[in-house]
Amino acid sequence: MLDVPELKDALDLAVSRGASYADVRVVRRRQESISVKNGAVSGVSMGEDEGFGVRVLVDGAWGFASSSRLDLDEALRIADEAVRIARASATVKRRDVALAPTKPVTGSHVTPCNTDPFEVPIDEKIQLLLDADRLAREDKRVRVSTASMSFFEEEKTFVSSEGAVISQKRVESGAGLSAFAAGPNDVQRRSYPAAFGGDFACAGYEFVEALDLPGHAEKVGREAGDLLDAPQCPSMTTTVILGTNQMALQIHESCGHPSELDRVFGTEASYAGTSFLTPDKKGSFRYGSELVNITADATIPGGLGSFGYDDEGVPAQRTPLVDGGIFVNYLTSRETAARLGERSNGAMRADGPHRMPIIRMTNINLEPGDWTLDEMIRDTKEGILLDTNKSWSIDDRRLNFQFGTEVGYLIRDGAIGQMVKNPTYTGITPEFWGSCDAVGTRGEWHLWGVPNCGKGEPPQLAHVGHGSAPARFRNVRVGVGRW
Amino acid sequence: MVGAKDTVFRSRDHACVADIVLNTSEADEVEVAVETSEAYLTRFANCEIHQNTGERTTSVVVRSVFGQKVGVASTTRLDRESVEATVRRAERVAKAQPENPEFPGLPGPAECAQVNAYSEETASCPPERRASGVGEICRLAAKEGLVASGSFSTAAHEMMVVNSRGLLAETRFTRANLLTVVMSATGSGYAERFSVNVGAIDPHEVAEEAVRGCLADADPVDIEPGEYEAIFEAYAVADMVQMLSYMGFGALSFQEGRSFMSGNIGRRITGPNITIWDDGLDPRGVPLPFDAEGVPKQRVMLIEEGVARGVVYDSFTAAREGKRSTGHAISPLPSAEPFAVNLFMAGGDSSLDEMIAATRRGIYVKRLHYTNPVHPAKSILTGMTRDGTFLVESGRIVRPVKNLRFTESILGAFSGVELISKETRLLPLYSLGGIVAPAVKVRSFTFTGVTQY
Numbered sequence: 001m002l003d004v005p006e007l008k009d010a011l012d013l014a015v016s017r018g019a020s021y022a023d024v025r026v027v028r029r030r031q032e033s034i035s036v037k038n039g040a041v042s043g044v045s046m047g048e049d050e051g052f053g054v055r056v057l058v059d060g061a062w063g064f065a066s067s068s069r070l071d072l073d074e075a076l077r078i079a080d081e082a083v084r085i086a087r088a089s090a091t092v093k094r095r096d097v098a099l100a101p102t103k104p105v106t107g108s109h110v111t112p113c114n115t116d117p118f119e120v121p122i123d124e125k126i127q128l129l130l131d132a133d134r135l136a137r138e139d140k141r142v143r144v145s146t147a148s149m150s151f152f153e154e155e156k157t158f159v160s161s162e163g164a165v166i167s168q169k170r171v172e173s174g175a176g177l178s179a180f181a182a183g184p185n186d187v188q189r190r191s192y193p194a195a196f197g198g199d200f201a202c203a204g205y206e207f208v209e210a211l212d213l214p215g216h217a218e219k220v221g222r223e224a225g226d227l228l229d230a231p232q233c234p235s236m237t238t239t240v241i242l243g244t245n246q247m248a249l250q251i252h253e254s255c256g257h258p259s260e261l262d263r264v265f266g267t268e269a270s271y272a273g274t275s276f277l278t279p280d281k282k283g284s285f286r287y288g289s290e291l292v293n294i295t296a297d298a299t300i301p302g303g304l305g306s307f308g309y310d311d312e313g314v315p316a317q318r319t320p321l322v323d324g325g326i327f328v329n330y331l332t333s334r335e336t337a338a339r340l341g342e343r344s345n346g347a348m349r350a351d352g353p354h355r356m357p358i359i360r361m362t363n364i365n366l367e368p369g370d371w372t373l374d375e376m377i378r379d380t381k382e383g384i385l386l387d388t389n390k391s392w393s394i395d396d397r398r399l400n401f402q403f404g405t406e407v408g409y410l411i412r413d414g415a416i417g418q419m420v421k422n423p424t425y426t427g428i429t430p431e432f433w434g435s436c437d438a439v440g441t442r443g444e445w446h447l448w449g450v451p452n453c454g455k456g457e458p459p460q461l462a463h464v465g466h467g468s469a470p471a472r473f474r475n476v477r478v479g480v481g482r483w
Numbered sequence: 484m485v486g487a488k489d490t491v492f493r494s495r496d497h498a499c500v501a502d503i504v505l506n507t508s509e510a511d512e513v514e515v516a517v518e519t520s521e522a523y524l525t526r527f528a529n530c531e532i533h534q535n536t537g538e539r540t541t542s543v544v545v546r547s548v549f550g551q552k553v554g555v556a557s558t559t560r561l562d563r564e565s566v567e568a569t570v571r572r573a574e575r576v577a578k579a580q581p582e583n584p585e586f587p588g589l590p591g592p593a594e595c596a597q598v599n600a601y602s603e604e605t606a607s608c609p610p611e612r613r614a615s616g617v618g619e620i621c622r623l624a625a626k627e628g629l630v631a632s633g634s635f636s637t638a639a640h641e642m643m644v645v646n647s648r649g650l651l652a653e654t655r656f657t658r659a660n661l662l663t664v665v666m667s668a669t670g671s672g673y674a675e676r677f678s679v680n681v682g683a684i685d686p687h688e689v690a691e692e693a694v695r696g697c698l699a700d701a702d703p704v705d706i707e708p709g710e711y712e713a714i715f716e717a718y719a720v721a722d723m724v725q726m727l728s729y730m731g732f733g734a735l736s737f738q739e740g741r742s743f744m745s746g747n748i749g750r751r752i753t754g755p756n757i758t759i760w761d762d763g764l765d766p767r768g769v770p771l772p773f774d775a776e777g778v779p780k781q782r783v784m785l786i787e788e789g790v791a792r793g794v795v796y797d798s799f800t801a802a803r804e805g806k807r808s809t810g811h812a813i814s815p816l817p818s819a820e821p822f823a824v825n826l827f828m829a830g831g832d833s834s835l836d837e838m839i840a841a842t843r844r845g846i847y848v849k850r851l852h853y854t855n856p857v858h859p860a861k862s863i864l865t866g867m868t869r870d871g872t873f874l875v876e877s878g879r880i881v882r883p884v885k886n887l888r889f890t891e892s893i894l895g896a897f898s899g900v901e902l903i904s905k906e907t908r909l910l911p912l913y914s915l916g917g918i919v920a921p922a923v924k925v926r927s928f929t930f931t932g933v934t935q936y
Contacts (some may be wrong), residue, residue, distance in 0.1 A: 035818045040583045043818030044576045045555035048569075051540065064536040068559040081537055088525070088610035089532040092618045122579035130581075144739045148818075182740035187860045266528045269632035270664040273852070276935075354538040393855045393888075395867045400888055400934035402865050404857050422858060424865075426888070426932055457634045458524050458536065459914065480931050481863065481890030 002026050002052060002070045007159040010075040014056045015161055017083040021057040021099060023160040024079075025311060026050075026070065027353040032118060035148035036129040038137070042146070044122060051353035054079045058086035060096025064356040100338040102314050104164035109308020111170040112301055113204035117151040120205045125149060128213065129177075135217035136179045141225030143182040147217075148197060149175035149208055152451075152463075164313040172304060172463060174200030174449060175208045177217060181224040188227035188421055190406055191388055192216040194245045200449030200463070201302050223407065226419055233408050233423035235479035239380050240425055241373070241472045243387025244440075246405050247366060248448040248466035254429040255287075255294050256364040256464070257455075258398035259321050260347070261330035263359070265339070271457050273396025276429070277327055279340070287327040288433030291369055294322040296331055298346060298362035304449030305364070305465035307349075311357035314346035321364070325434070331359050351460035358456050363447065363465035369439025373470045376438045378414040384478055385409045385416060386423050402426040402480060424480040432473060440469025494641065494653070496561050500543055501645040503566045510574050512548040512589045514646035514815065516775060517541070521606070522638035525613040530621040530631050532614060546815040547573035548589060551582040555815055587802030592649040595779045598770035602680040605657035606639035613637065616661060616686035623690040624665045629697055631690070633663030637681050644777030652777035658769065659684055660911055664870055665693040669936075670703060670883060672696025673850055673870035675718065677911045679769055696849060696871045703883040706874060706933060712845030713896075713928035714838045714875065717908035720828065721920040722851040723864065723893050724759060725912050728823045730859035732761070732785050733811070734800035735820040743862045743894060747791045753894040755789040756831065756903060761823035763810065768825050768909060769917035773810060780810035785823065789898075797821040813915060824916030831903025831921060838902050838924040840878040846887065846930065847873040847880060862894040867934065888932035899926030 007024050014022040028050040035043045052075065053066035063086025065078045129147040136145035152172040159165050176198015178191040193199045193211060201207045242250060257263065258275040266274055277285070288294075298316035300306050307316050312334050319329050330336070331347035336359065350357040377385065391404035408423030409416045447467040454461055497517045504515040519541045526534040543566060544557045554577030558569045613635045624631035641655040659681035665672045674692035676684045715723070731742030739745075743752060763771050763780030773779050776798055784792040796804075797812035800821055811821040839847065849871030857863040868887050873880045904922040912918045 037818065040585065041552075041580045042583070043555070043816035044553070044580055045557070045816055046572050046576055047557040049542070049557070049559040051559065053538075061532060062534060064534070066536075066538045066540075068540045085523075085535045085537055085610045088614040089535040091611070091614050092527065092530075092532045092621055094529065094531040122576060126580060144741075180739065180741060187741050266630070266632060267526075267533050269528055269630075269666065270634060270662060354540055356534055356536050358534075391855050391857050391865065393853045393865045393867070395886060395888070395934045396852050396869055397934070397936060399936075400867065400886075400932055402888060402890065402932070424857060424890070428935065457526055457534075458522065458538075458636070481857065481865070482892075482929060483858075483861075483863075 002075055004159060004165055006072045006075060009072065010054060010079040011159065011161045013076050014054065014079040014083055017080065019056040019058050019083060021161055022054065023158065024052055024054045025350065025353055026052040026157045028155045029352065030153050031151065033148065033150040034125050034129060035146060036126065036133045037146045038144060039130065039133060041126060053353045054082045055356055056082045056086050057097055058083050059090035061086050061089035061093050062097060063089055066354040097335055098338045099334040100343050102334060102344060104160060104162040105309065105313055106165045108167045111202040111306065113171040115205040117173050117205040118153065132177050132213035132217040135214055136177060136221040138218055139221035139225045141181040141228060142179045142221045144180040145221065147177035147213060150197065158311065158313055160313055166309050166313055168308050170202055170307065171204055172200055173203050173205060173207045174198050174451065175211055175213060177213050177220060179221045179224040181228050183228040186228055188224055190220045190224035190227065192220045194388060195390065196452065200304050200451050202304055202306055203302050227407060227421045230419045230421040232483050233420040233479045237475055237477050239383030239472060239474050240476040240478060241376050241380065241383060241385045241470055243470055244446045244468050245448060246387050246389050246403065247468035247471055248450065249389040249392055249403060251364055251366055251466045251468060252450060253392060253394045254398060254401055255321065256361040259331050260359040261332045261336040264330065265336060272455060276397045276399050281327055283328055285327040286325055287322045287430055288325045289436045290325045291439050292322055292325045292433050292436050293367040294364065295320050295367060296362050296364050300363050300447065303363040303447055303465040304451065304463045305362035310346040310348045311350045312344065312348045314344045317345045319345045331361065333359050349462055351462060355458065355460045360455065360462040361453060361464040363467060365467035366439065366471065368442040368445045368469050370441060371438040372441055373444055376470065376472045377411055377416060380411045381413060383411040385411060386425065399429050401429065422483060423478065425476050425478045426480050427476055435474040436471055437474055438472035440471060445469040497643040500561060500566055501643065503563055504545055504570055505647060507567050507570050508547065508647065510547040510549055510577065512647050514546040514589050516544045516644045516815065518640060518642045520638060520640045523610065523613065524634055524636040525610065525617055526634045527617045527621065528632040530625050532617060535610060543569060544815060545569050545573040547577045549577050551584060551586040552577045552580045553583065553586055585803060587798055589646045589648055590650060590776050590778050590798045590808060593779050595652050595772040596764050598764055598772045599766065600656035600679050600770045602657045605637050605659045605681040608637040608681050619686040620663050620690040623694055627694055627698065629694060630666045631663050635661045644773065646777065650777045652773040654772050656771060661686060661689055663689055663693045665697040667697055667701055670697055670700030671870045672700060675910060677909050677917060700871050700883045703885045706884040708887060708930040708933050710927050710929050712842050712926060714842065714845060714847045714924045716849050716922050717920045718850035718910065719848045720923055721910045721918045722854050724826055724828055724920055725918055726854050726856065726864050727862060727893055728826060730856050730862060732794055732823040733820045734794045734796040737794045738800060738803060741860055743860055744791050744794055748793065750791055751789045752791045753786060753789045753897040754900045756900055757786055757789050757897050758829040759786045760784045760827050761795055761825050762827060763825040765827065768827065768919055774812040775814050776812045778808045778810040778812065783809050795821050795823045824912050826912060826918040828920045830905050830907045832905050833902040834904055835922055839875055839880060841902060841924065842875040842878060845875045847875050857890060861892055863890065863892050865890045885936055886934050887930040889929060890931040891929045896925050896928050901926055
């Protein structure tokens, strides 16, 4: 076991070896995932992992080392190894790392949870999934139905050489179902509430119950079958209304990632790329229309991107990223904020004990507007409604993007019409957001949980949130490629 | 750092864990997989090291079986109490389920081939050596007024799978990977090397390739999207073939009708000069003798001269067809899909110079970015070009162009492969294995968009 006094001993060793700053995170996690497919249980697993990671600043450069073994001898060895690694980093250095100040906090935080999902009997969870799975296959065109739920708990202790001591606990729950209908030359999928595992939140089992998978399953199966017979989405330039789930991905790829200041400074250049939001654009660049207001908010109760303190001990905050269409702020860390003469807005997060924290999204949200979805549709003479993300891709500066959704509905003279399959749309980020002329109301705003945001080398997954209502965009190219 | 003494010690840990699991299990069948890893990564950007990490991790995964009920539990602790608790958890999880009538039981014992995939030089690579390699790249880039980013990683792993049916599989392996993007104000170049042995990676050579590419990529001009002849370097081909594996070389997607292979075994699905196979034992790749269930890896012909020949199986999907597993499980969970992760695409007899000379008007692509399936059953992929995209006219590269988006059926494009390079390149395949790919020239490729740089 590693308690706070022993963690401080490890940091003291790092400082005695020359570290100007050191911190350590002890992380214990447990996970449970259950999946069913075509009436059978396809997987039930329970995992636990623990470890600690020491990050040090020596000679103006970073070193990081971690271990699964939680004892004082190992902590001291790892602290020493982190210092050695930092000294190696310092041999290839152009400038010394400087950290923006933060007040060292002694505190704790726990995310909301009514029903501990790990205490709910497994057979009860399995039965819920089997019920949904059976109902999805009532449509005989469905070849494969699958339903799943997963739960995650993390307990973390953060100690820094500046005197911070923070303990946090988070519980996450999520579930979803999908149906695949297969024809002679085609396969179509329909999902609820979203694909790739469904929807997630910092919440207990009550979140899964509220999703009511069985209540939506029949519709999922029927729509999968209907998509087989639907015509191919036409190629056209038209008005696009995006449902909230697709808005989540749009925000994620075209606003969340380019706002990460470490990416702007080039630290992801060899992997996912850089950002078109260069520092000269802060405060003046027109990112979108005046209706576009995007915030980063780690304080929303229940958001998958919410927490009490980031992995540098900086308190969770709400920060506007785009204000009235103008780009105004980045997601920052102590190191990157210092380069702008600012304080960190608390976006440093690490995927477990064996990863060094990097800037990640929190909950990145499009603030609600004045239009209901019905009003948007009635106001649209010709267009298409797209929802439930199916594919995504964007260039390495976050400009040219292309998305696909599970379903599209043509809009003609203010009414929803023909269902179409394989819809795709593409654009250039600021041109696309600049064409936004309607944003949905708070009543239709939903905070989605996205548990699989990838970034970094070695790779890290972050659990993030995106809140949005439906929104409308003009002159968008739809139906990409030859089909 | 890992050394021979540490390796022996870890093998003893693994043996202890196996003993505890086999002797305390109350299940009908039980399996345990133990992996210990030491992995280091030195990351650089703007010609300086900005992240430098080292991790030592252990994972223990127990699969317990009662009849046809399967439970999986895992831990990172090796002490007796924690391992026993994990066994109890896996058993509790298994007992709480209804039977899965398709579960065939755990695999039986089989002899695994011996492979040589461990390099002591990689396992003991110190941070100073990685920093020195990075420094070499940064120095060469800075000399030309360019900026280098990238990563240099080395890792050593020991794996063991044991089950109550007498299966025992053990191996150790190493991986080393160095990649860099070198950037100017207007262009960029790329290079990557991957090997079991860090000694086979020359940072100077990597730097030269990326710097040369960056200097050639200066001031790209606008270009209209459309259908073009296209030349793809091995980096780009590897990306496309890797995505084919993700979309459809596995038995689960095949059986569920989601794969481009579904219903097409024995039929031509792409060009007659396209042959792709999976071989976990081939030393030209990154060999691994067994899969996540301890089943020996088999060579599987996937596409032979354009004809769909087979897919890869784990024990669950194999049992559905009365076949034997080909050793392609990546997880003990029945919900996980088998994957081809040791891929080879046959080379030809051409070269990049010949491909350029044979192009009337086309696009030369160094590598691809953010490729993602649009319709897996039709092998339709989208993505961007990156780090070196050039216009070729009348048999020569004439100028760099801004990066293009493509939306294309990969098997359709491969139906028009005119030339394949003799030279192939070994590259990593996700974090699971490797791929050996050539460069190709295709008759037609659909670029559907363009970006601003």
